[in-house]
Amino acid sequence: MRLQTRTIHTGVDKDTAYNSIMTPIYQTSTFRFADIGVTRGYDYTRTSNPTRKALEENIASLEGGAGAIAVATGMAAIMTVLHLFQSGDHIICTHDCYGGTDRILRLYQERFNVQVSYVNLQNTETLQAAFRPNTKAVWIETPSNPLLNIIDIREVSQMAHAHGALSVVDNTFLSPVNQRPFELDADIVVHSTTKYLNGHSDVVGGAVVAKEQNIAERLQYLCNGLGQGASPFDCWLVLRGIKTLVPRMRLHEENAKSVARFLSGHSAVNRVYYPGLETHPHHQIALRQQSGFGGMVSFEIAGDLPKVNHVLRSVKVFALAESLGGVESLIDHPVSMTHASMDPKLRQEAGIAENLIRLSVGLEDIQDILDDLSNALAAIPKSIV
Numbered sequence: 001m002r003l004q005t006r007t008i009h010t011g012v013d014k015d016t017a018y019n020s021i022m023t024p025i026y027q028t029s030t031f032r033f034a035d036i037g038v039t040r041g042y043d044y045t046r047t048s049n050p051t052r053k054a055l056e057e058n059i060a061s062l063e064g065g066a067g068a069i070a071v072a073t074g075m076a077a078i079m080t081v082l083h084l085f086q087s088g089d090h091i092i093c094t095h096d097c098y099g100g101t102d103r104i105l106r107l108y109q110e111r112f113n114v115q116v117s118y119v120n121l122q123n124t125e126t127l128q129a130a131f132r133p134n135t136k137a138v139w140i141e142t143p144s145n146p147l148l149n150i151i152d153i154r155e156v157s158q159m160a161h162a163h164g165a166l167s168v169v170d171n172t173f174l175s176p177v178n179q180r181p182f183e184l185d186a187d188i189v190v191h192s193t194t195k196y197l198n199g200h201s202d203v204v205g206g207a208v209v210a211k212e213q214n215i216a217e218r219l220q221y222l223c224n225g226l227g228q229g230a231s232p233f234d235c236w237l238v239l240r241g242i243k244t245l246v247p248r249m250r251l252h253e254e255n256a257k258s259v260a261r262f263l264s265g266h267s268a269v270n271r272v273y274y275p276g277l278e279t280h281p282h283h284q285i286a287l288r289q290q291s292g293f294g295g296m297v298s299f300e301i302a303g304d305l306p307k308v309n310h311v312l313r314s315v316k317v318f319a320l321a322e323s324l325g326g327v328e329s330l331i332d333h334p335v336s337m338t339h340a341s342m343d344p345k346l347r348q349e350a351g352i353a354e355n356l357i358r359l360s361v362g363l364e365d366i367q368d369i370l371d372d373l374s375n376a377l378a379a380i381p382k383s384i385v
C-alpha cells in the first residue's frame with residue numbers, strides 16, 4: 001500500500017472483539033493473565049499496550065523501519081536514543097539543532113561523560129575532521145530549527161558508517177510525507193509527534209523508528225526500562241492525526257510557499273529562510289532528498305529587537321507560541337523562546353540572530369495569513385529604529 005493509504009490503515013483496524021474501524025483506547029494499566037504464564041500478548045502498559053502498538057506499527061510503516069517506539073514527548077524520544085550510548089562515547093551533532101536537543105546533550109556531556117561536538121554538517125571537511133575513534137553517532141536535524149538549513153542525509157550517513165557510527169535523523173520538521181531518511185541510509189529516525197504527525201496541538205508525544213530489527217528491539221527494551229511509553233489516549237490522538245497527514249502537509253506547504261514569496265518581496269524583511277525558494281543555499285539538496293519543502297518559514301526583520309517585538313505583538317491570526325506543525329499558524333522568536341536555553345555563543349555561531357522570527361504556517365485561509373503578516377509589517381512605527 002502507498003503512504004497515504006498506510007497513514008489511514010496500518011496498525012489501526014485490528015479489533016477482533018467488535019470489529020471497530022478505529023483502534024480502541026485501551027486505557028488500562030494492566031491486563032488479566034489467561035492462565036499462569038499465559039497472556040493475550042500484553043501484561044502491563046509500561047511494557048506495551050495495544051493502542052500504543054497500533055501507533056508504533058503505523059509510524060514504523062510510514063518511515064519504512066523495522067520497528068518503532070511511541071513515547072511521551074519528542075525529548076523522551078531523544079533521551080531514549082541517547083541511552084543507546086555510554087560514558088566515553090562521542091556524538092557529533094548539527095550545530096543549529098533544536099534548543100532542547102542541545103540542552104540534553106550538554107547534560108549528558110556534563111553528567112555522564114558523553115563527548116559532544118557541534119559541527120556544521122553542511123561542511124564535509126569539518127565533519128570529516130570531527131570524527132574520533134569513539135564516535136558512535138552523528139545527529140542530523142534537517143531542515144534545521146530554526147534556520148532551515150538542509151543537510152545531505154545520504155552523504156553524512158555514509159561518512160558516519162565509514163567511521164562505524166550510527167546516523168540519527170530528527171525528521172520532525174518534514175514528516176515521512178516529505179522525507180524518508182531510511183531511503184537515504186540513516187539508521188534511526190526521531191520524531192516529536194507533538195508537531196506534524198499529530199498536527200492538532202493537543203498532544204505532546206514522540207517516536208523513534210529504527211531501520212534494523214536489533215536496534216528496534218533495544219529501543220523497546222529501553223522504552224520499558226526507562227518508563228517512556230506514551231499514554232494510550234495520546235497514542236489514539238496521534239493515530240487520529242496521522243490519518244490526515246498527507247493532505248495537511250500539502251496545504252502547509254502551499255501556504256508556506258505563498259508566505260515565503262510574500263516575505264521575500266517585503267521591504268521590512270532582510271532575509272527569508274525557506275528551502276523551497278530557489279534562492280535558498282541548499283535548495284538543490286532539498287529538491288533531491290525531499291518530496292516537499294514543509295510548512296516552516298523563518299525570516300529576519302530589517303531592524304532590531306523593538307521592531308521584532310512590534311511584529312510579534314501585532315499579528316492576530318498567528319499566535320505567539322512555541323511549537324509547530326499544528327493546523328493553526330504560530331509565530332516564534334527563537335532567541336527569547338525556543339532557543340533561549342542555547343549557549344549564546346553557539347547560537348551566534350549557528351547564525352540565530354536577535355531579529356529572526358520563525359513561522360509555523362498553518363492551514364487557515366492563505367489570504368488571512370498574508371493579510372495578518374502584511375498588517376503587522378506595515379504597522380512598524382518609523383520611530384522604532
Ligand SMILES: Cc1ncc(COP(=O)(O)O)c(C=O)c1O
Nearest residue numbers: 073074075098145172192194205
Ligand atoms: C526538531 C525538534 N525535535 C524535538 C523536539 C522536542 O519535542 P517535544 O517538545 O515533543 O518534546 C522539538 C520541539 O520543538 C523539535 O522542534
